[in-house]
Amino acid sequence: xxxxxxxxxxxxxxxxxxxxxxxxxxxxxxxxxxxxxxxxxxxxxxxxxxxxxxxxxxxxxxxxxxxxxxxxxxxxxxxxxxxxxxxxxxxxxxxxxxxxxxxxxxxxxxxxxxxxxxxxxxxxxxxxxxxxxxxxxxxxxxxxxxxxxxxxxxxxxxxxxxxxxxxxxxxxxxxxxxxxxxxxxxxxxxxxxxxxxxxxxxxxxxxxxxxxxxxxxxxxxxxxxxxxxxxxxxxxxxxxxxxxxxxxxxxxxxxxxxxxxxxxxxxxxxxx
Numbered sequence: 001x002x003x004x005x006x007x008x009x010x011x012x013x014x015x016x017x018x019x020x021x022x023x024x025x026x027x028x029x030x031x032x033x034x035x036x037x038x039x040x041x042x043x044x045x046x047x048x049x050x051x052x053x054x055x056x057x058x059x060x061x062x063x064x065x066x067x068x069x070x071x072x073x074x075x076x077x078x079x080x081x082x083x084x085x086x087x088x089x090x091x092x093x094x095x096x097x098x099x100x101x102x103x104x105x106x107x108x109x110x111x112x113x114x115x116x117x118x119x120x121x122x123x124x125x126x127x128x129x130x131x132x133x134x135x136x137x138x139x140x141x142x143x144x145x146x147x148x149x150x151x152x153x154x155x156x157x158x159x160x161x162x163x164x165x166x167x168x169x170x171x172x173x174x175x176x177x178x179x180x181x182x183x184x185x186x187x188x189x190x191x192x193x194x195x196x197x198x199x200x201x202x203x204x205x206x207x208x209x210x211x212x213x214x215x216x217x218x219x220x221x222x223x224x225x226x227x228x229x230x231x232x233x234x235x236x237x238x239x240x241x242x243x244x245x246x247x248x249x250x251x252x253x254x255x256x257x258x259x260x261x262x263x264x265x266x267x268x269x270x271x272x
Contacts (some may be wrong), residue, residue, distance in 0.1 A: 003102070014121055068150050071092070133184075135220070145185045149228070156174075156175075191225055
């Protein structure tokens with residue numbers, strides 16, 4: 001579902017070449033504004049045995065797994081003693097491949113079947129976008145952009161834990177995601193859609209290869225953005241556990257926010 005947000009971003013930004021030439025900053029802001037629809041449709045499945053995860057995962061609406069959120073969720077659960085340490089690599093590996101398969105499938109449909117983005121101005125924009133995303137920046141720059149990206153994503157997740165209704169959760173998520181997309185930060189799962197789509201559309205690269213290849217994408221972008229996203233997630237997860245959840249019972253985040261309504265209808269005026 002995240003790929004639908006990426007497609008909508010491409011439709012807005014790639015379909016506005018004259019506006020991009022006249023005001024590239026405005027186009028980035030508009031593309032960033034529509035991108036969060038994909039993330040808003042996400043939610044994570046959480047087993048009833050792990051209440052702390054259940055509370056954190058109540059961010060969106062459908063019941064799926066997203067890698068970049070899990071990069072924060074599972075370390076938090078391990079630090080709180082709710083899950084064993086080995087659950088982190090197991091979950092991350094499974095969700096990585098699941099997100100990758102879904103992203104590649106959607107990119108393949110767009111590039112080879114439905115014809116939505118294979119003609120200009122969309123195809124040219126996607127090719128240039130991929131070059132600017134994976135070829136032009138240095139490895140360390142992609143890594144740093146990955147940190148900024150997932151710090152914002154995890155802030156969005158954390159903010160949404162304090163919301164009890166759909167509209168509040170949507171607004172809580174929307175603004176941090178809007179910021180990271182408009183700023184051009186690197187989200188490893190979003191890149192699993194956009195960069196392979198550019199490869200399928202034969203993105204021209206002058207240096208160092210005649211075409212952007214899968215191996216080049218993995219070496220230059222996937223690894224750097226993945227590691228950056230992990231660091232960004234931990235910069236939220238570790239302080240949150242030690243400074244915000246340290247005096248909480250492992251039962252969860254029932255009183256994560258002030259004025260949170262209790263099950264009996266009463267309202268707490270301060271954190272417990």
